Each structure stands twice: as C-alpha cells, then as structure tokens.
Amino acid sequence: MTKDELFKKCVEILHETFDxxxxxxxxxxxxxxxxxxxxxxxxxLIVRMKPVVGKRMAPExxxxxxxxxxxxxxxxxxxxxxxx
Amino acid sequence: xxxxxxxxxxxxxxxxCFFVFGLGGLVLGLxxxxxxxxxxxxxxxxxxxxxFIVHHFFRFFIGLMNFVGVISYELTGMEKLQRPGLLILAxxxxxxxxxxxxxxxxxxxxxxxxxxxxxxxxxGPVHAAGYITNDxxxxxxxDCRVHLAGHETIVIxxxxxxxxxxxxxxxxxxxxxxxxxxxxxxxxxxIRQSPRGLAKGQKxxxxxxxxxxxxxxxxxxxxxxxFSDGGAPEPLAVRRLNAHLKSFFEQESGRAxx
Numbered sequence: 001m002t003k004d005e006l007f008k009k010c011v012e013i014l015h016e017t018f019d020x021x022x023x024x025x026x027x028x029x030x031x032x033x034x035x036x037x038x039x040x041x042x043x044x045l046i047v048r049m050k051p052v053v054g055k056r057m058a059p060e061x062x063x064x065x066x067x068x069x070x071x072x073x074x075x076x077x078x079x080x081x082x083x084x
Numbered sequence: 085x086x087x088x089x090x091x092x093x094x095x096x097x098x099x100x101c102f103f104v105f106g107l108g109g110l111v112l113g114l115x116x117x118x119x120x121x122x123x124x125x126x127x128x129x130x131x132x133x134x135x136f137i138v139h140h141f142f143r144f145f146i147g148l149m150n151f152v153g154v155i156s157y158e159l160t161g162m163e164k165l166q167r168p169g170l171l172i173l174a175x176x177x178x179x180x181x182x183x184x185x186x187x188x189x190x191x192x193x194x195x196x197x198x199x200x201x202x203x204x205x206x207x208g209p210v211h212a213a214g215y216i217t218n219d220x221x222x223x224x225x226x227d228c229r230v231h232l233a234g235h236e237t238i239v240i241x242x243x244x245x246x247x248x249x250x251x252x253x254x255x256x257x258x259x260x261x262x263x264x265x266x267x268x269x270x271x272x273x274x275i276r277q278s279p280r281g282l283a284k285g286q287k288x289x290x291x292x293x294x295x296x297x298x299x300x301x302x303x304x305x306x307x308x309x310x311f312s313d314g315g316a317p318e319p320l321a322v323r324r325l326n327a328h329l330k331s332f333f334e335q336e337s338g339r340a341x342x
Contacts (some may be wrong), residue, residue: 039222
C-alpha cells in the first residue's frame with residue numbers, strides 16, 4: 001500500500017470512528033489539538049488500523065505520533081518491516 | 085458594618101474549617117491508615133473501614149461548614165443513592181464538591197486528580213479510601229470497570245477540574261468512556277451553587293458576599309446504551325453522550341437561568 005492509499009484509509013477510519021468531517025482531516029492535522037482525539041481514542045484507532053496493515057501497532061509507537069501524516073508514516077514503516 | 089463583620093467572620097470560619105480539614109487529613113494518613121492495617125488483614129474489609137471513616141470525616145466537615153455559617157444546603161433525591169454499584173457523575177462548581185458528595189454516600193470510590201494522591205493533607209484519605217487517580221487514560225476506565233463489577237459506587241466529576249466562573253461546562257471524555265465501555269447507567273447529580281465561591285482561581289479567603297448555598301439534586305438514572313444506537317463505534321457514542329451531559333449539566337447547574 002502506498003502512503004497515499006494509507007492516508008485515504010486513515011481519513012475513512014477517522015470519519016467512521018469519530019464522526020469527523022472528511023474535509024477537516026489533512027495530513028498535517030494534529031490528532032490531539034486539531035481533531036480532539038485523546039489517549040483513550042488512540043487505543044481504538046490502533047485496533048481499527050490493525051485490519052488495514054495486518055499487524056498491530058505498538059501503543060508505544062503511537063505515543064510519538066502527533067499528526068495524521070505521522071500515523072501514515074508509522075503504518076507504512078510497519079507494513080514494510082519484517083517484524084510479525 | 086454588619087455586612088463587613090459577617091464577611092470577616094466567614095473568612096475566619098473558612099480558614100478554620102480548612103485548618104481542621106488539613107489536620108484531619110494528616111491524622112488520617114499518618115495515624116488511621118497504619119492502625120487500620122493493624123486491625124484489618126482482609127484488604128476489602130480494610131477498604132470498607134477506611135471509606136466509612138472518610139465518609140464520616142467528610143460529613144463532619146460539611147456539618148462544620150454549615151454550623152459556622154459558611155455554607156447552607158438543600159438535598160433532594162438522596163434515596164436514589166442508597167443502591168450499590170452506581171456511576172455517579174456530578175458537575176463541579178466548587179472546591180468542596182467531592183467532600184459534599186462523599187459525605188452523602190457511606191461507601192464510595194471516587195476518581196480524583198492524581199495531585200491529590202501526593203498532597204500531604206489529602207493523600208491520607210485518597211489512599212485509605214482506594215480512590216482512582218485520573219491520569220491514566222484507558223487504565224482509569226479499567227480501574228472503574230473493576231470497581232463497578234464489584235458493585236462499588238464510583239463518583240466522577242467529568243469536568244476534571246472546577247467549572248470556571250462564567251459557568252461554562254467543558255467535559256473531559258473520561259467519565260463518558262467509563263459509562264459507554266462498561267455499559268453502566270449514569271446517576272447524574274447536579275450541584276447548583278449560589279453565590280459562587282471556592283471556585284477555580286479563587287483563593288479560600290475570597291469569600292462571596294453571602295454564605296454559599298448549595299442545592300444538590302440526585303436525578304433519575306440515565307441509560308447509556310441508546311447512545312450506541314445504529315451500531316455507533318464507542319468513541320462516537322462517547323461523544324454523543326458527552327454532548328448530552330454537557331447540556332444537562334449546564335441547565336441543571338443554573339447557567340441557563342443566570
């Protein structure tokens with residue numbers, strides 16, 4: 001999956017899970033400040049991302065995530081890593 | 085002159101009440117907790133005993149505030165609190181709301197700011213009564229789940245901090261997360277305080293022009309499953325519930341009237 005496809009997938013999940021209008025979600029949108037996603041929401045987000053990449057993101061890896069682009073990058077790295 | 089004297093008296097009386105509270109908190113932490121450890125080997129019985137003591141200590145404190153003329157109060161719907169395993173959510177106009185609510189429920193847990201678990205004057209009651217600290221996100225929800233599964237009552241102030249003086253209520257989502265994820269009905273308690281005092285940003289000696297009057301009302305339970313209607317994911321149900329609670333508390337705290 002390319003980063004572009006991953007971003008589209010992220011927008012879809014953010015929209016379904018948090019009812020955020022899709023046009024409000026930009027790569028540079030910050031999860032906490034701009035999209036009002038807190039630490040409990042982040043856990044849900046990780047669970048919902050799992051089917052997309054087939055692997056579960058470590059919650060620790062999510063801690064350094066600030067923007068939607070960071071999520072995309074993290075997912076991209078995850079897909080292309082050899083770790084199970 | 086009479087007015088100024090009344091105010092001066094209430095400043096002194098408030099200071100005295102908090103002095104007694106701080107002293108009581110210290111004694112509870114330094115003396116009662118070790119003694120309870122000695123007498124109760126079973127942690128559950130020890131917790132019950134601690135909560136019993138904290139409850140009566142808080143009752144005494146509210147009685148004292150009332151007696152010296154710093155506060156007055158009306159209570160309605162208190163019979164609804166005589167059930168186990170409630171999730172009680174209340175708005176938070178003043179510093180003494182936690183004390184007030186716990187003084188009305190003999191056995192209850194409470195989600196408190198983690199700073200209170202470190203403050204020497206409050207850490208005694210907070211630790212002894214097994215209160216849950218709020219800085220842990222999902223861990224806080226899981227802590228609450230364990231309490232509720234054991235039919236313990238929990239009190240949460242969903243604002244997370246006191247209501248600002250303009251009365252605008254801004255709810256954190258922790259409490260709504262607990263309700264939605266644990267499928268637990270909410271017992272809403274509204275606190276209407278007039279005039280406002282001991283509010284966020286106010287010093288204890290900035291007493292209002294008249295004694296603070298509290299109207300505390302326990303409302304009927306609010307079922308939370310309807311907020312998940314249509315298979316809404318939990319974060320969405322939490323947001324819907326929070327929006328509902330915000331307007332409920334703004335109305336019931338008297339903001340709409342003032």
